[in-house]
Amino acid sequence: MIDLNTTAVNTWCPGCGNFAILTAMKAALSSLAEEGLPIENVVIVSGIGCHAKIADYINVNSFYSLHGRVFPPATGIKLAKPELTVIGHAGDGDAYGEGLEHLIFAAKRNVNMTAIIHNNRVYGLTTGQYTPTSPLGFKGRSTPSGTREAPINPLDLMLASGATFLARGTSHGLELLKKIFKEAILHKGFALVDVLQVCVTYYNMYEYYDKRVYELKDHNPGDHDQAEKKIREWDYNKDAPIALGVFYKKDAPTFEEGFKRGS
Amino acid sequence: MNELSILIGGKAGFGIDRSGLLIANILGRMGYRIYIYRDYPSIIRGGHTFSIIRASERKVACHKNKTEALLALNQETLDLHKDKLTGNSVVIYDSDSVKADNLPPAVKSIGIPAGTIIKEENAPEIMRNSCLVGALCKAERVPWDILDKEFRDDFKKYIDINLKIARRGYDSAQESYTVAPLNQKVLPLVTGNEATSRGLIKGGLKTYISYPMTPTSPILHYMAAVADRFSLKVVHPESEISVILMALGASYCGDRVAVGTSGGGFCLMTEGLSFSAMAELPVVIVLGQRPGPSTGLPTYSCQTELHFALNAGQGEFARLVVAPGDAEEAHQLSQIALDLAWKYQVPAIILTDKDLGEGTYSFDEGSLPEVRRAEIHAWDGRSPYKRYLDTETGVSPLAFVPQKGNVIKINSYEHDESGLTTESPILTKKMQDKRLRKEKYLAEELAGYETVKIYGNKNSETAILCWGSNKGVCVEAAEKLNLKVVQPLYMSPFPAMQLEAAIKGVKKLIAVESNAEAQLVKLINLYGLGVDETVLKYDGRPFALDELEARLREAGV
Numbered sequence: 001m002i003d004l005n006t007t008a009v010n011t012w013c014p015g016c017g018n019f020a021i022l023t024a025m026k027a028a029l030s031s032l033a034e035e036g037l038p039i040e041n042v043v044i045v046s047g048i049g050c051h052a053k054i055a056d057y058i059n060v061n062s063f064y065s066l067h068g069r070v071f072p073p074a075t076g077i078k079l080a081k082p083e084l085t086v087i088g089h090a091g092d093g094d095a096y097g098e099g100l101e102h103l104i105f106a107a108k109r110n111v112n113m114t115a116i117i118h119n120n121r122v123y124g125l126t127t128g129q130y131t132p133t134s135p136l137g138f139k140g141r142s143t144p145s146g147t148r149e150a151p152i153n154p155l156d157l158m159l160a161s162g163a164t165f166l167a168r169g170t171s172h173g174l175e176l177l178k179k180i181f182k183e184a185i186l187h188k189g190f191a192l193v194d195v196l197q198v199c200v201t202y203y204n205m206y207e208y209y210d211k212r213v214y215e216l217k218d219h220n221p222g223d224h225d226q227a228e229k230k231i232r233e234w235d236y237n238k239d240a241p242i243a244l245g246v247f248y249k250k251d252a253p254t255f256e257e258g259f260k261r262g263s
Numbered sequence: 264m265n266e267l268s269i270l271i272g273g274k275a276g277f278g279i280d281r282s283g284l285l286i287a288n289i290l291g292r293m294g295y296r297i298y299i300y301r302d303y304p305s306i307i308r309g310g311h312t313f314s315i316i317r318a319s320e321r322k323v324a325c326h327k328n329k330t331e332a333l334l335a336l337n338q339e340t341l342d343l344h345k346d347k348l349t350g351n352s353v354v355i356y357d358s359d360s361v362k363a364d365n366l367p368p369a370v371k372s373i374g375i376p377a378g379t380i381i382k383e384e385n386a387p388e389i390m391r392n393s394c395l396v397g398a399l400c401k402a403e404r405v406p407w408d409i410l411d412k413e414f415r416d417d418f419k420k421y422i423d424i425n426l427k428i429a430r431r432g433y434d435s436a437q438e439s440y441t442v443a444p445l446n447q448k449v450l451p452l453v454t455g456n457e458a459t460s461r462g463l464i465k466g467g468l469k470t471y472i473s474y475p476m477t478p479t480s481p482i483l484h485y486m487a488a489v490a491d492r493f494s495l496k497v498v499h500p501e502s503e504i505s506v507i508l509m510a511l512g513a514s515y516c517g518d519r520v521a522v523g524t525s526g527g528g529f530c531l532m533t534e535g536l537s538f539s540a541m542a543e544l545p546v547v548i549v550l551g552q553r554p555g556p557s558t559g560l561p562t563y564s565c566q567t568e569l570h571f572a573l574n575a576g577q578g579e580f581a582r583l584v585v586a587p588g589d590a591e592e593a594h595q596l597s598q599i600a601l602d603l604a605w606k607y608q609v610p611a612i613i614l615t616d617k618d619l620g621e622g623t624y625s626f627d628e629g630s631l632p633e634v635r636r637a638e639i640h641a642w643d644g645r646s647p648y649k650r651y652l653d654t655e656t657g658v659s660p661l662a663f664v665p666q667k668g669n670v671i672k673i674n675s676y677e678h679d680e681s682g683l684t685t686e687s688p689i690l691t692k693k694m695q696d697k698r699l700r701k702e703k704y705l706a707e708e709l710a711g712y713e714t715v716k717i718y719g720n721k722n723s724e725t726a727i728l729c730w731g732s733n734k735g736v737c738v739e740a741a742e743k744l745n746l747k748v749v750q751p752l753y754m755s756p757f758p759a760m761q762l763e764a765a766i767k768g769v770k771k772l773i774a775v776e777s778n779a780e781a782q783l784v785k786l787i788n789l790y791g792l793g794v795d796e797t798v799l800k801y802d803g804r805p806f807a808l809d810e811l812e813a814r815l816r817e818a819g820v
Contacts, residue, residue, distance in 0.1 A: 006683065038667070040664070040668070045512075061670050063673055064672070064673065064682075064684070069504070069534075072509040073508050073511050074512060075505075077515060078512075079513055080496075084516070084664060101501050102504075105500065
């Protein structure tokens with residue numbers, strides 16, 4: 001393992017699901033570096049929210065952006081230097097709320113980057129409001145009587161938008177998370193990993209997820225229809241088994257390939 | 264005649280714009296200096312559209328209301344612009360669709376059956392333009408071979424049929440007055456937007472990102488058209504929010520990058536502007552003004568975003584704002600903006616407007632001085648790299664990813680020298696001081712540039728204060744009225760001392776601005792300076808030379 005720690009003091013709550021993502025990402029990067037990935041080529045782009053502190057906690061290049069604005073700078077970075085390995089960390093409020101149009105366009109363009117969505121289905125840093133993936137009836141501080149809107153299924157939306165790698169993990173499943181992160185980073189094209197990350201303070205779903213998750217087996221990620229079926233098995237709202245692993249994978253030309261570059 | 268004004272008008276979709284440029288090019292070939300004012304509605308087909316082509320022996324950058332030739336492709340054009348005719352004007356019209364009744368007595372009218380001619384030639388309606396252009400050349404005694412050459416160079420296809428129709432117009436018209444070729448260098452024509460684009464490219468632009476919006480869309484089109492030739496990356500993303508954030512990503516990697524928009528798009532860019540300042544990621548924003556509030560008048564002009572440009576974005580930060588007044592200044596200041604933004608790692612705004620951006624000028628690139636290159640404070644390579652190292656000038660050494668053994672961390676939060684988030688009161692003040700210090704050094708550097716220009720009678724006790732695209736009309740009016748003109752080129756950091764020196768000895772200072780609230784006056788008030796009179800116009804249309812003269816006289820000149 002290479003040392004990827006910084007001097008920043010970690011301020012996540014004890015038990016926060018973000019620790020699993022941080023550990024898995026450091027392990028994935030360390031392992032890739034050992035396999036030959038130049039670590040100085042890695043850039044983490046983050047939004048604003050609890051998840052985004054990861055930019056301070058990993059000793060690689062980072063671009064600590066604005067709320068909702070992970071994908072435009074990530075695209076700009078790939079445009080300028082396509083050889084860089086760009087990993088965008090975004091929250092569910094970031095990626096699926098404030099910055100949804102950017103997410104759709106990044107997938108549509110098939111920007112060669114990785115998107116890790118810290119999907120805790122609640123706003124943590126602003127102290128407990130609903131997000132685009134909170135279930136119908138979610139009682140948050142801005143919706144005390146419960147939301148009147150059903151959540152979006154982000155993987156379904158991403159499949160329709162043109163993403164070429166779609167996966168899901170949880171913050172209770174470090175090994176799988178590490179494996180998925182590595183595969184997502186190595187994928188050529190827009191790879192999105194929706195991580196069911198648990199917020200222990202505002203929406204503790206550990207038990208709920210533990211009872212329902214299962215790992216995809218005998219699944220062909222090259223089969224669009226099979227991927228769609230598995231993605232739609234759980235709609236982030238009603239009770240259903242929750243599949244983990246890589247749902248979909250496809251080869252397609254990337255956005256940045258099409259540009260002529262001067263010296 | 265060595266000075267004339269030609270108005271050509273019709274409906275949007277008639278090809279007025281193209282014909283205006285064709286006429287300008289013919290006169291340009293004869294050594295004339297050109298300015299074209301384009302007036303068109305925000306409509307793709309229909310509505311009244313016209314171009315005023317002004318040709319002169321001397322450099323010009325404004326239009327006049329009085330016109331020596333009026334080319335009418337429809338009745339509306341003649342009815343709307345009849346008041347611009349003078350004693351020796353000639354009216355050239357399509358006699359198949361226009362009735363030229365009740366013209367002032369001395370006006371000469373030349374009716375050409377353009378509709379019939381194109382039918383006989385089995386040509387599309389748009390070629391009526393060629394017919395009237397041919398007639399205009401005859402009326403002005405422009406030699407046929409000049410028109411012939413221009414058509415052959417200008418048209419990529421249908422050259423012969425256009426020439427045939429132009430010849431029929433030429434042969435049907437009568438000579439009216441002589442526009443003689445001038446014995447001076449022929450200059451190419453460019454729009455302000457093209458001049459800005461070329462300046463940016465000359466300044467080392469690598470990437471241009473923009474969402475289409477009048478009046479800066481032509482920059483996007485120009486950059487996209489020349490992208491391969493200059494190895495530029497040109498992107499049209501999903502919104503202006505994405506535009507500026509994408510630009511900051513490219514800036515982080517060391518690309519010199521610019522974006523273009525108008526007020527509405529700039530509203531969406533303000534969070535990115537503030538981020539650019541906090542993260543010290545340079546970017547150049549071309550802000551083409553058009554009348555607001557809100558959607559306003561999309562295809563018209565104004566000078567209403569001065570204070571928006573100066574104050575947009577949360578927090579307090581340094582920015583460079585330049586305000587070019589014509590194509591040549593747009594070309595020079597675009598290079599300077601790019602250069603200084605990178606040297607000081609600050610956002611820079613090039614404040615233009617629809618009249619400057621879409622106006623056409625004779626452009627003498629060869630006569631422009633080379634813009635000296637500002638030195639970038641590059642990292643010396645000694646580890647460990649700190650992206651926000653505090654220095655005497657506040658400017659941190661610049662390095663771009665990847666750097667082996669070092670990380671480059673940029674941050675929208677307040678941060679320490681290495682780019683890690685902080686909420687420490689000591690660091691907060693230290694880093695804010697560091698960023699703001701750059702403004703002081705930027706202002707000092709600007710003192711070595713020409714920041715305030717003076718024209719006209721430098722000893723006059725009456726002076727005009729103007730900025731941006733009003734320069735051309737103010738300079739010409741001042742020459743006629745024997746006045747002095749003072750034009751600041753930089754709005755931030757504001758060259759208050761240079762302005763004060765420029766207006767020293769002036770007893771009556773008159774501000775001429777295209778807005779309702781005299782925005783430059785408000786700005787100079789902050790520095791203890793003021794004006795005696797204001798001449799303001801905010802109907803979306805530029806001052807015509809004769810109009811400004813009258814307004815200045817009303818103001819006591």
